[in-house]
Amino acid sequence: MPLLEPRANPSRLMQWTAPLIAIVLTLLVGALLFYSLHVSPLKAFYVFFIEPLETSNGWSELALKASPLILIAEGLALGFRARIYNIGAEGQLLIGAICASGVAIYSNGAEAWWVLPAMVVAGAIGGGLWGAIPAWLKTHFNAEETLTTLMLTYVATLLLSWLVSVPWRDPGGSNFPQSIMFNDNALFTLLFEGLRVNTSVFITIAAVLIFWVFVSRSFTAFQIAVGGQAPAAAHYAGFSSRKTVWLSLVISGLAAGIAGAGEVAGPVGQLTLSLSPGYGYAAIIVAWVGRLHPLGIVLSGILMAMIYIGGDAGQVSLQLPSAITGLFQGMLLFFLLGADAFVNYRLKRRKPRSLHKKVTA
Amino acid sequence: MARKESPCMMTHMTNDKTVDLAGKASERPHVEPRLSLQHITKRYPGVVANDDVSLTVMPGEIHAVLGENGAGKSTLMKIIYGTVQADGGQLMWNGRETAIANPSAARALGIGMVFQHFSLFETLTVTENIALALDAPFDLKALAVRVKAVSERYGLPLDPNRLVHSLSVGERQRVEIVRCLLQDPQLLILDEPTSVLTPQAVRRLFETLRQLASEGVSILYISHKLHEIQDLCDSATVMRGGRVTGHANPKQETTGSLARMMIGRDLPICQSPEYTGDSRFALEVRNLSAVSVDPFGVSLQNISLNVQRGEVVGIAGISGNGQAELLAALSGEDSVDYDNVILDGIPVGKLDAGQRRDLGLAFVPEERLGRGAVPAMSLADNAMLTAHRQAGMKHYGLLNYAATREFAKRCIERFDVRCNGPQSAARSLSGGNLQKFIVGREIMQAPKLMIVAQPTWGVDVGASAFLRQTLIDLSRSGVGVLVISEELDELFEICDRIAVLSEGRLSAAMPKEQTNAESIGLLMAGKAEKEVA
Numbered sequence: 001m002p003l004l005e006p007r008a009n010p011s012r013l014m015q016w017t018a019p020l021i022a023i024v025l026t027l028l029v030g031a032l033l034f035y036s037l038h039v040s041p042l043k044a045f046y047v048f049f050i051e052p053l054e055t056s057n058g059w060s061e062l063a064l065k066a067s068p069l070i071l072i073a074e075g076l077a078l079g080f081r082a083r084i085y086n087i088g089a090e091g092q093l094l095i096g097a098i099c100a101s102g103v104a105i106y107s108n109g110a111e112a113w114w115v116l117p118a119m120v121v122a123g124a125i126g127g128g129l130w131g132a133i134p135a136w137l138k139t140h141f142n143a144e145e146t147l148t149t150l151m152l153t154y155v156a157t158l159l160l161s162w163l164v165s166v167p168w169r170d171p172g173g174s175n176f177p178q179s180i181m182f183n184d185n186a187l188f189t190l191l192f193e194g195l196r197v198n199t200s201v202f203i204t205i206a207a208v209l210i211f212w213v214f215v216s217r218s219f220t221a222f223q224i225a226v227g228g229q230a231p232a233a234a235h236y237a238g239f240s241s242r243k244t245v246w247l248s249l250v251i252s253g254l255a256a257g258i259a260g261a262g263e264v265a266g267p268v269g270q271l272t273l274s275l276s277p278g279y280g281y282a283a284i285i286v287a288w289v290g291r292l293h294p295l296g297i298v299l300s301g302i303l304m305a306m307i308y309i310g311g312d313a314g315q316v317s318l319q320l321p322s323a324i325t326g327l328f329q330g331m332l333l334f335f336l337l338g339a340d341a342f343v344n345y346r347l348k349r350r351k352p353r354s355l356h357k358k359v360t361a
Numbered sequence: 362m363a364r365k366e367s368p369c370m371m372t373h374m375t376n377d378k379t380v381d382l383a384g385k386a387s388e389r390p391h392v393e394p395r396l397s398l399q400h401i402t403k404r405y406p407g408v409v410a411n412d413d414v415s416l417t418v419m420p421g422e423i424h425a426v427l428g429e430n431g432a433g434k435s436t437l438m439k440i441i442y443g444t445v446q447a448d449g450g451q452l453m454w455n456g457r458e459t460a461i462a463n464p465s466a467a468r469a470l471g472i473g474m475v476f477q478h479f480s481l482f483e484t485l486t487v488t489e490n491i492a493l494a495l496d497a498p499f500d501l502k503a504l505a506v507r508v509k510a511v512s513e514r515y516g517l518p519l520d521p522n523r524l525v526h527s528l529s530v531g532e533r534q535r536v537e538i539v540r541c542l543l544q545d546p547q548l549l550i551l552d553e554p555t556s557v558l559t560p561q562a563v564r565r566l567f568e569t570l571r572q573l574a575s576e577g578v579s580i581l582y583i584s585h586k587l588h589e590i591q592d593l594c595d596s597a598t599v600m601r602g603g604r605v606t607g608h609a610n611p612k613q614e615t616t617g618s619l620a621r622m623m624i625g626r627d628l629p630i631c632q633s634p635e636y637t638g639d640s641r642f643a644l645e646v647r648n649l650s651a652v653s654v655d656p657f658g659v660s661l662q663n664i665s666l667n668v669q670r671g672e673v674v675g676i677a678g679i680s681g682n683g684q685a686e687l688l689a690a691l692s693g694e695d696s697v698d699y700d701n702v703i704l705d706g707i708p709v710g711k712l713d714a715g716q717r718r719d720l721g722l723a724f725v726p727e728e729r730l731g732r733g734a735v736p737a738m739s740l741a742d743n744a745m746l747t748a749h750r751q752a753g754m755k756h757y758g759l760l761n762y763a764a765t766r767e768f769a770k771r772c773i774e775r776f777d778v779r780c781n782g783p784q785s786a787a788r789s790l791s792g793g794n795l796q797k798f799i800v801g802r803e804i805m806q807a808p809k810l811m812i813v814a815q816p817t818w819g820v821d822v823g824a825s826a827f828l829r830q831t832l833i834d835l836s837r838s839g840v841g842v843l844v845i846s847e848e849l850d851e852l853f854e855i856c857d858r859i860a861v862l863s864e865g866r867l868s869a870a871m872p873k874e875q876t877n878a879e880s881i882g883l884l885m886a887g888k889a890e891k892e893v894a
Contacts, residue, residue, distance in 0.1 A: 007406075217759045222745060225738075232732040235694050236724070237746045238715025 004345040011343055018339035019289050019300070025335040030328060039318050047317050048310030058309065060195035064267055065308050067204040068093075068259035068276075070301035072283035074211040075255030077292040078221070079248030082228035086249055088134070088149025089256040090280025091156035092127040096257025097264045098160055099126030101179055101271035104186035104264070105168055115185045120203070120261050127257015128250045130156065135249040139242045145249065153280070164271055179271035188266050200262040207255065212294040224248065256280060277308065278326075285333045304329070393456040395420045395548055395579040396441065401450035403436055410436040411447070412603045418548065423570060423580045425590040425611060427623055428600035429821045430792065434583045435477075437600075438550050441581070442474045443467040455547075465496055473541030474550040479533050483526035483657060487519055491540045512539050515569045526657055529886075530679050531562040538569070549573065550581045555589060556847065557679055560882035567593050585623070585822070586850075587616045599623055620822070629826035631854050636671035636837050643810040643841025644668040644691075645703040651690055659683040661690065664867045666860060668810065668841040673832060674870055675856035676845045677881050680727075683865040684845055688814055691843075692724045693717040705809045718747060721809030725799050727818065729792065733799045736788035740780065741769040743787050744802055751806070768805070776801030777827065793824030800828060810841045817851060829855045849878050861885055 031041035052058035072089050079086050086092075100119035107115050133152060137143035164177040173180070188198035215221045227234040227244040234241060259279065268275045286304050290297030311325030396418045403411040411433045418424045428434045439445040441452070443461035452459055454470055461467050467474075481490050488505045495504075505521040512519040517535040525533065534554060541549055551570075555563045570580055570593065584590055590597055591611045599607045599622040607622040620628040649664040661683050668674045678684065689695035691702060693714035701710040709717050714724075726732045734743045745765050749755055753764045769783035776797045780790050787795060796816070803811060813832060817825035833855055836842040845862075846852050852859050853873060860870035861884035868884050 213759075219745075219749060219755050219758050219760055222742070222749075222760060226735055226746065229737060230731050230735040232728065233735045233746060236692070236714060236726055236732050238693065238713050238718060240713075 003348055004341065005348045007344055007346050011346075014339070014343045015291065018343060019291065019296075019336060021339040022289070022332055022336035023303070025339075026328060026331045029331055029335075033327070037320065039320070044314065044318060044320075047313050049306055051317075052306070052309045052313055056192070057195060060192065060197040061309050062302065062305050063197045063201055066301045066305035067201045068262055068279045069283050069286050069304050070298055071204045071207050071259045071262070072252075072256045072279060073286035073290060073297045073301055074207055074294060075252035076283055077287040077290070077294070077297060078211070078215070078224065079252050080228075080287055080292050081215075081221075082224040082244045082248050084228075084245055084248035085146045086131065086134070086149045086252045087146055087284055088130075088151075088153045088280070089252060089283055090276065090278065091149070091153030092130045092253040092256035093260035093263075093276055093280045094153075094156040094160050095130040096123035096127035096260030097271060097275055098156075098163060098260075099123050099257070100261035101168070101182075101264050104182045105179055105271075107186070108180065108183065111183075111185060113185065115183075116188065116265060119186060119265050120258060123257040123261025124254045125257070127260060128254035130257070131249040131251075131253020132246070135246045138245050138249075145245075149249075160271070161273060164273060168271060170270075177273055181270050182265065186265055187269060188262070196267050198266050200266050203258060203262065207258075208294055208298055215294050220247065256283075282308075282329055285329055285336075289332060289336055304332075307332075392419060394418060394453070395422075395455060396581075397453040398437070398441070399451040399453070401437065401440060401447050401452070403433075403440060403445065403447050409603050411440070414450070414600070414603075414605050416598045416605070418579045418581060420547070420579055421574050421577045422596060423574050423582060423594045425594035425597035426581060426583045426600065427585065427587075427590055427597050427611075427619065429585055429623060430819050431602075431821065432600040432623075433603040434600055435552060438474065438552060438581065438583060441467070441548075442472060442550060468496060468544055471545065471547035472550065473544060473546035473548070475534065475537045475541060475552065475554060477552040477554075477556065479537055481525045481533055481536060484524065486522050486524055487528075487536050488521040490525055490536060491543065494540050495543070507543060508539055511542050515539075515542065515572055516565060517569055530557045530681065531559070531886075534558070534566075542573075546578060548579045548581065550583070552583045553585075554582075555584070555586065559679070559885045560849065560878050561886060563589070587611075587619050587623075590619070591616070601625060624822045626823075628822065629830075631826065631829050631833060633833050633855070633857075634837055638671055638839050640669045640671050641706070642667050642703070643670050643705055644843065646691070647700055647703065649687075649690060649697060649701040651686055651695065651697055653686055659686060659865045661686050662865045664865075666867060666870060668843050670809070670839050670841050671836055672857040673836045673842040673844060673855050675852035675859040676843070676862050676867070677849055677852050677859055678845075678847070678862035678885050680847055682863050684814070684862060686865070687862065687867075688724075688726070688812065688845065691812055692722070692726075718806070719750060723747070723803035723806050723808035723811045725796075725803055725811075725813040725816065727814040729795050729799055730788055734787040734795060737786055739769075739784045739786060740773065740778075740790075740798060741766045741783040743798070744769040744772065744783075746802075748802060748806060772798060772801040772805055775805075776831070791821075792818075793820040796820050796828060797824060800831060804831070804835055808840060810843070811835060812843045812845075814845045815848075816844060816846065817848065818846075825851075849881060853878065 034041040034044040052061065072093065076086055076089055100123040103119045103122045104115065130152060134145045134148040137148050138145050161177070164179055168179045170178055170180045188200045191197050191199060223234065223239040224244050224247065226237065227239060227241055231241065263275050264271055282304050286297060286300045289303065290300035307328045308325055311328065314320040314324050315322055394417045398414060398416045401411050401414045414433070414437055426434045426437065436445060440447045441461070443463045443466050452461065459470070461470065488501055488508055491508055492499050492501060492504055508519065508521040512535065517539055519532065519535050519539060525536065528536070554566060558566065574580055582590070582594055594611050597609050597611045598605055599609065599619070601623060609619065609622065611619060617627060644667060646664055646666040649661055651661040653660045659682055664687065690697050693712055693716065697710040699708040699710040703709065704717060704720050704722055707720055709720060730736045735746070745754065745760065748768055751768065754761055766783045772778065773780060773783065778798045778801065779794045790798065800813070816828050816832065820828065829851065832842050832844065844852065844856065856873055858870040858872050859876060859881060861868040861881055863885055
């Protein structure tokens with residue numbers, strides 16, 4: 001007998017409590033995990049979530065990591081609303097980083113003010129183009145974007161690998177697969193002396209505001225939402241489904257591309273193989289945990305950044321394996337999807353099994 | 362088979378026969394009822410579908426269950442057939458209290474059910490489809506012989522070896538009926554069986570049902586069509602809002618008295634005033650042909666039609682004869698040649714749905730949830746779906762929510778939409794109220810041409826009458842109105858001219874006074890059924 005039965009109306013309460021339930025369950029299972037690793041769960045949580053925030057450096061790192069996650073997730077959420085599942089933001093981020101690095105490398109030595117803005121624009125264009133390829137494949141051949149975006153991520157990874165190994169390898173870098181270090185005019189200005197957080201966070205703040213207005217007020221976002229929820233209604237109203245595909249994939253690619261530019265022109269400072277710790281993938285979780293809402297994503301982005309920082313701290317002070325970060329991310333999404341089932345369904349109530357028994361009882 | 366007797370004579374004869382039979386049944390009070398339901402109750406979250414429902418069916422009786430959509434008829438039948446379990450009450454089968462756990466238990470008892478929506482596999486033959494539903498082992502060849510025998514015996518001609526996708530809707534229904542008959546049922550349940558049949562096919566079905574009743578099979582006949590029930594049934598249980606509102610002998614009642622039991626008041630009647638204004642063409646369709654991309658779709662063949670301002674033109678026919686394809690070509694969801702569709706003098710065949718709306722087209726589709734409205738969105742948001750082109754709704758690509766809410770509010774008030782205001786989700790409305798909202802939304806665009814598909818499908822009687830009158834009034838304000846409907850009665854009530862779409866071909870639109878249900882029915886049946894008739 002099925003345990004769940006459909007609700008008459010989707011539960012608004014569950015819609016917003018599902019992320020909280022997922023967080024609590026993630027922490028509970030995390031506590032069990034720490035316990036089984038012979039680490040005191042209380043101490044582990046302290047190291048994970050409190051200790052990093054006791055220093056200004058911790059706050060700086062939090063902003064530095066939350067910023068790209070939020071930026072990418074805002075773009076992805078737009079497509080997810082339209083049920084266009086771009087899961088290749090990681091690749092779009094890498095292409096954005098490559099294009100931005102190209103500008104920095106070829107303008108090396110020019111003491112011009114325009115280098116950094118040009119890098120951001122190049123990153124946006126690169127990411128946008130990398131998102132446009134699956135859009136073109138989908139509108140012309142009906143190719144599933146979940147597959148094409150993911151496959152293009154591998155192409156982007158290999159392209160990056162070739163660039164830093166052959167044409168763009170730093171001649172003075174003792175054969176490491178990485179580019180030259182960028183000049184100051186190709187880097188975002190640090191906000192505070194000695195801390196890594198830089199002015200690129202303002203791009204994210206601006207993007208959040210723009211996405212907020214766009215999603216809540218624009219007719220285009222309304223069309224996208226209709227296309228996602230009821231494709232036949234969009235068709236009926238004359239809203240173009242092709243336009244939705246193009247907008248979703250190009251805008252999410254563009255946002256990821258800017259995030260990529262922010263990494264090479266920020267904390268990384270050069271083009272390397274390890275410029276993203278999986279921001280493009282983690283942003284998918286950020287978008288869902290944030291309920292695809294522009295402001296919800298800010299909260300979930302900060303949470304995800306804490307998991308990253310906590311994972312680093314756990315490796316250093318508790319000698320936990322590095323897989324711990326991915327494990328927490330995975331659990332969060334897993335429990336969220338589970339809790340989400342209760343938005344549209346509820347536990348079935350026990351009922352008298354048969355008419356007969358009821359009558360004779 | 363059926364050609365031997367004239368249909369007219371047959372009707373009279375069988376009428377007498379059934380009256381006789383009903384008389385016999387009442388003369389013998391010791392006969393155990395075939396089925397007796399006592400105090401059946403079934404609750405769903407937020408609604409009581411059946412509230413203390415009692416009903417008795419004698420052997421050989423044709424018993425009507427009469428009620429509007431949402432009255433609880435279908436739930437009651439599902440309880441009898443075992444697909445739904447009642448929360449309370451008693452079910453007596455041939456005098457013994459029985460619990461029916463599932464449909465196969467129901468079939469084992471001798472209960473057969475013909476559903477409103479058929480469950481047949483298109484790519485299998487008639488016999489194969491029937492074999493799939495049998496609980497016992499079977500031999501296909503022997504089964505085909507039995508299918509043939511049963512179908513001939515009951516005047517339901519069927520070729521056992523034909524593939525289902527090549528059958529007409531009437532023939533598909535025969536497959537479902539034969540499938541039940543092969544199990545020698547004592548009780549046959551039919552859920553709105555005539556909604557997809559031509560008047561001629563309805564008559565043939567009734568002959569079969571009368572023959573079955575005369576052999577002692579009890580029949581539960583679910584419908585909201587009063588004249589059918591008066592024609593066919595010996596007794597009726599009338600339901601409203603989940604409760605039984607009366608038991609009656611339909612033959613001794615008038616349509617008016619039955620309607621009062623069913624809806625609680627008199628049946629409203631539509632008024633069609635004269636129209637004297639401008640009568641230019643609002644729509645011209647010229648030689649429209651379109652090949653369907655759907656393998657089971659119907660291609661349109663050289664369709665020509667015009668709709669003047671100030672008139673209501675109806676297209677009769679059974680769904681699946683090109684209705685979906687024609688609507689898509691007219692609404693702009695499918696693209697055709699420019700000159701195929703001319704809207705208010707402008708060739709629009711290649712324009713998309715939005716561009717045609719800009720030029721004065723309004724359209725109410727058959728599927729309300731998911732096409733005419735986004736289920737989870739509020740009425741205000743759903744107003745935006747097509748009303749966004751109205752002044753003040755958007756500035757520089759940003760929406761004006763106050764204006765949208767205001768628009769939705771006006772629509773709700775003007776068209777008497779029962780809901781909790783502009784913020785209620787579309788899917789929380791009943792079918793009739795959502796339809797009123799969608800029709801209202803489209804009318805408030807001040808269209809030049811209004812196309813409506815199945816305007817009152819699944820809508821209760823009161824709302825149906827309101828919608829029909831609204832469409833007539835709209836036309837008289839100088840709008841061309843095109844209605845596509847399966848309900849012939851409805852078309853005769855509201856249309857000035859009626860055409861028939863059958864197998865992708867459209868007949869000439871005849872003024873209502875120059876035609877009748879009989880000749881429209883013949884056109885609806887098309888080639889395939891004429892051979893049988």
